[in-house]
Amino acid sequence: MIKTRMTEVFGIQHPIMLAGMNWITDARLVAAVCNAGGLGIFATARCTPEEMRENIREIRKLTDRPFGVNIILIFFGGPEKIKVAIEEKVPIINYTLGKPWFIDEVHAYGGKVMGTTALAKHAFKAAQLGCDAVIVTGHEAAGHGANATSLILIPIAASTVKVPIIAAGGFYDGRGLAAALALGADGISMGTRLMLTKESILHDSFKKLCLDATEQDTLYDTVFDGLPGRALKSKGAKDMQKRGFPFVEAFKAASQLRNEMKLTYPQFVALSLKMMSAGEESSPLWVQARQATGLARFLRGIYDGDTEEGILFAGQAIGGIHDIPTVEELIHRVINEAEKILALLNAQVH
Numbered sequence: 001m002i003k004t005r006m007t008e009v010f011g012i013q014h015p016i017m018l019a020g021m022n023w024i025t026d027a028r029l030v031a032a033v034c035n036a037g038g039l040g041i042f043a044t045a046r047c048t049p050e051e052m053r054e055n056i057r058e059i060r061k062l063t064d065r066p067f068g069v070n071i072i073l074i075f076f077g078g079p080e081k082i083k084v085a086i087e088e089k090v091p092i093i094n095y096t097l098g099k100p101w102f103i104d105e106v107h108a109y110g111g112k113v114m115g116t117t118a119l120a121k122h123a124f125k126a127a128q129l130g131c132d133a134v135i136v137t138g139h140e141a142a143g144h145g146a147n148a149t150s151l152i153l154i155p156i157a158a159s160t161v162k163v164p165i166i167a168a169g170g171f172y173d174g175r176g177l178a179a180a181l182a183l184g185a186d187g188i189s190m191g192t193r194l195m196l197t198k199e200s201i202l203h204d205s206f207k208k209l210c211l212d213a214t215e216q217d218t219l220y221d222t223v224f225d226g227l228p229g230r231a232l233k234s235k236g237a238k239d240m241q242k243r244g245f246p247f248v249e250a251f252k253a254a255s256q257l258r259n260e261m262k263l264t265y266p267q268f269v270a271l272s273l274k275m276m277s278a279g280e281e282s283s284p285l286w287v288q289a290r291q292a293t294g295l296a297r298f299l300r301g302i303y304d305g306d307t308e309e310g311i312l313f314a315g316q317a318i319g320g321i322h323d324i325p326t327v328e329e330l331i332h333r334v335i336n337e338a339e340k341i342l343a344l345l346n347a348q349v350h
């Protein structure tokens with residue numbers, strides 16, 4: 001057993017979290033992680049607030065353990081989703097991109113709040129605002145790590161942040177967990193590794209591409225969704241990098257997005273303007289156009305398995321991942337390996 005401030009604060013067995021991953025973290029995957037003793041996080045970016053509520057209820061049917069929701073505050077329906085999460089008394093709210101105005105309300109029902117950050121100064125700020133834990137995301141990550149790698153970011157954040165730190169970006173085995181603890185983290189968040197499990201809905205053709213990939217086979221760029229992020233070096237991702245600004249594709253993708261979000265044209269334009277004027281976290285129109293384009297291609301990759309045009313966020317961890325275990329097998333393997341390493345290292349101290 002590895003007990004840390006993370007297991008204590010969230011009331012879980014193992015210091016391992018399923019990173020919130022839009023499209024990937026469905027109720028089944030979230031519950032599988034919770035039932036295996038970790039912390040499952042459901043990413044809500046693809047949902048309307050009501051769909052999010054249905055998913056929360058579905059998760060509760062599948063597990064009685066603590067779980068969380070990941071909400072992008074400046075994204076469509078952010079404040080409404082926070083309201084739903086509070087009404088449903090979700091045990092853990094993991095927010096990203098924006099300032100958390102709701103911490104007291106969550107604490108009032110006994111819930112916890114966790115901010116996702118990629119800079120040490122933002123982790124410090126999130127803790128100062130009252131977060132119960134912070135996620136720090138290193139450059140290795142799928143999705144949105146900043147410049148510093150986990151090796152640099154974790155100890156720097158750990159020297160100033162007083163609440164538990166969950167390290168994200170590049171973690172896929174027990175060696176990574178032991179290293180993160182040594183660097184000052186209280187646990188790890190795994191995205192890419194848990195995306196490559198039996199319970200994950202990722203299409204088999206992309207699972208296979210990931211298994212065949214090395215640590216060199218990702219691309220880090222802003223073309224995928226407007227923010228600096230890392231994608232698997234697939235044909236679709238390489239095409240996106242080579243092409244200029246995708247005006248026609250962005251236009252088509254934006255109308256598809258409007259349909260999926262069930263918004264009228266005025267609502268869609270109002271949302272876009274709101275995202276453009278969200279202060280430090282604002283998304284200019286070109287970023288939004290990139291997001292819409294990326295979204296359509298992510299869907300083609302994750303659900304349809306279209307390896308020609310579809311794309312997939314994936315971290316450098318793919319280089320070390322060679323199998324598709326069940327969630328339970330994976331979590332037990334990571335914990336057993338970390339325990340052995342920690343005992344071995346301890347025995348070397350005289």
Ligand SMILES: Cc1cc2nc3c(=O)[nH]c(=O)nc-3n(C[C@H](O)[C@H](O)[C@H](O)COP(=O)(O)O)c2cc1C
Nearest residue numbers: 019020021022141142143169170190191192313315
């Ligand atoms: C397919 C995919 C979708 C993601 N969607 C989100 C999201 O909706 N919200 C979020 O905060 N992070 C998102 N991320 C980033 C992850 O939460 C996490 O930071 C990252 O996967 C950690 O790095 P790792 O992949 O090396 O474990 C996504 C990652 C992937 C692979």
